[in-house]
Amino acid sequence: DAKTTQPPSMDCAEGRAANLPCNHSTISGNEYVYWYRQIHSQGPQYIIHGLKNNETNEMASLIITEDRKSSTLILPHATLRDTAVYYCIVRVDGNKLVFGAGTILRVKS
Amino acid sequence: DTEVTQTPKHLVMGMTNKKSLKCEQHMGHRAMYWYKQKAKKPPELMFVYSYEKLSINESVPSRFSPECPNSSLLNLHLHALQPEDSALYLCASSQGNRDYEQYFGPGTRLTVT
Numbered sequence: 001d002a003k004t005t006q007p008p009s010m011d012c013a014e015g016r017a018a019n020l021p022c023n024h025s026t027i028s029g030n031e032y033v034y035w036y037r038q039i040h041s042q043g044p045q046y047i048i049h050g051l052k053n054n055e056t057n058e059m060a061s062l063i064i065t066e067d068r069k070s071s072t073l074i075l076p077h078a079t080l081r082d083t084a085v086y087y088c089i090v091r092v093d094g095n096k097l098v099f100g101a102g103t104i105l106r107v108k109s
Numbered sequence: 110d111t112e113v114t115q116t117p118k119h120l121v122m123g124m125t126n127k128k129s130l131k132c133e134q135h136m137g138h139r140a141m142y143w144y145k146q147k148a149k150k151p152p153e154l155m156f157v158y159s160y161e162k163l164s165i166n167e168s169v170p171s172r173f174s175p176e177c178p179n180s181s182l183l184n185l186h187l188h189a190l191q192p193e194d195s196a197l198y199l200c201a202s203s204q205g206n207r208d209y210e211q212y213f214g215p216g217t218r219l220t221v222t
Contacts, residue, residue: 042216043199043201043214043216044152044201044213046211049209087151096157099152099153100151
């Protein structure tokens with residue numbers, strides 16, 4: 001599975017969009033990009049995934065660059081409850097998730 | 110019901126004890142997972158059961174013994190653990206054909222004394 005690089009931490013003002021970047025320059029053609037988050041004292045939570053097209057669901061949007069070497073998770077209107085560690089994971093289809101260090105997102109009022 | 114439950118929430122055990130962690134889901138998922146998470150670190154996969162058969166063992170020491178009695182239940186039997194095994198143990202499940210979307214339980218906080 002391709003390696004991912006994320007900033008260790010980010011701050012975001014409440015009500016503003018949170019844009020979380022992820023670099024995955026060695027991604028191969030059959031590898032998907034997945035995002036999970038882990039709120040303090042809880043298990044990780046699936047957010048969204050994509051292959052090459054941009055994706056949107058009720059939680060977030062995922063923007064994948066045309067060369068697929070990087071992606072951005074967008075939380076359109078961050079709230080205090082979105083404070084969490086956000087993990088970007090790249091892998092081929094299958095059931096093995098390998099979590100990297102992630103980005104600590106702090107949403108501040 | 111999209112919940113994965115884990116019991117107990119907290120467990121303190123001595124190095125000579127035998128204990129078990131339990132995980133349950135009623136979503137009809139056919140894949141179940143055990144992860145270990147040390148403080149301030151990401152979760153690390155330990156075991157995967159697919160259709161009640163062990164499909165992945167990430168070279169976990171034999172003092173950890175998983176068991177999947179049926180498609181809804183997953184146990185992790187613990188014996189002769191070391192203090193460095195103290196961690197949060199997370200269970201997860203997924204549908205057999207949507208494994209990217211894993212549902213995690215809240216975890217069991219294990220302390221080995």
